[in-house]
Amino acid sequence: PDSYGVSAIESVPPRWQPGESSYRIGDMKLYKQFDGELQKQLAWTLLSELEKGRYPTFFYNDWYNNRDEVAVSISSVNFRRAYDDFMSCVNALLPFSFDDIAYTVLNHEAESEKLTVASQRKLKQISDYLQVDNDLELVLVDAYTDSLGARGPNKELTEERAKEIQQFFVERGIDADRIRTVAHGEDRPIKSNDNxxxxxxxxxxxxxxxxxxMIEL
Structure with missing residues (x-):
């Protein structure tokens, strides 16, 4: 459009549903020189109306003559197969994003080499993500421990723990070259070791x- 406007969106019943009435489901803003765009929730509502066999219809004033109204309908004919394919794709998506696992702290149970239940769950999420995203540049595994015991054994303990995490990923098909481990021993504590x-x-x-x-050329 040449200027700002608003398109009203209604759900219109098909002809084979006599007695059904139209109802408004929202608005779409029309910006100058840009295509119209629906927000997430309204887009899902529109898909739901199509699933019912109804015709989401956009009403707006003609850009060349404000006395005329334009109505554009989306037909539900042949929609079902495409919608089923779309929902199959959505259902196959991971229920978490890169940002959810980009920085993850794993903890061990008290007096045990076993990770806590929450940490085991996080570790599995990371491995699931690594299997589908090949664009990651690096997986860095940093291991730390407390200051109890001698410095040398503490260093070895963190090396073992870091390697265990790496092996966990490798056993699930992740290339070992994508993973780098660093053992810090008792260095870099985030809390005092007094309790x-x-x-x-x-x-x-x-x-x-x-x-x-991402480098912009």
Whole structure:
């Protein structure tokens, strides 16, 4: 359009549904020199109306003559097959995004080498994501422990824990070359080591995912 406007959207019944009435489902803003666009919730509503066999219809004033109204309908004919394919694709998507797992802290149970239940769940999410996203530049696994015990054994312990996480990914088909492990031992604590709760927080493995930088030419 040459100027700003608003298109009203109504759900219009098909001719083979006599007695059914039209009803308004929302508006779509029309911006100068841009295509119209629906917000997420309204788009889902429109799909739902098509699924019912109804005709979502856009009403707006003619750009060349404001006395005339234009009505554009989306037909539900042949919609079902495409909609089923679309829903199959949606249902196959992971229920989390890159941002949800890009920086993940894994913790171990008290006095155990076993990860907490929440950490095991997070670890599986990361491995599921790695299997479908080949654009990741690096998977960095940093392992830390508390200051109890000697420095040398603590360093070895974090090396083992980092390698365990790497092996977990490799066993699920992730290329080992995409994973880098770093063992920090008791260095870089985030809490003082003066009580068990703080020491448990310091005993951690951090998994970071990174993507190549986008360079604008």
């Amino acid at each position: 068990e709760l703080n020491r448990q927080i310091n005993r951690r493995v951090v998994v970071q995912l990174s993507k190549p930088s």
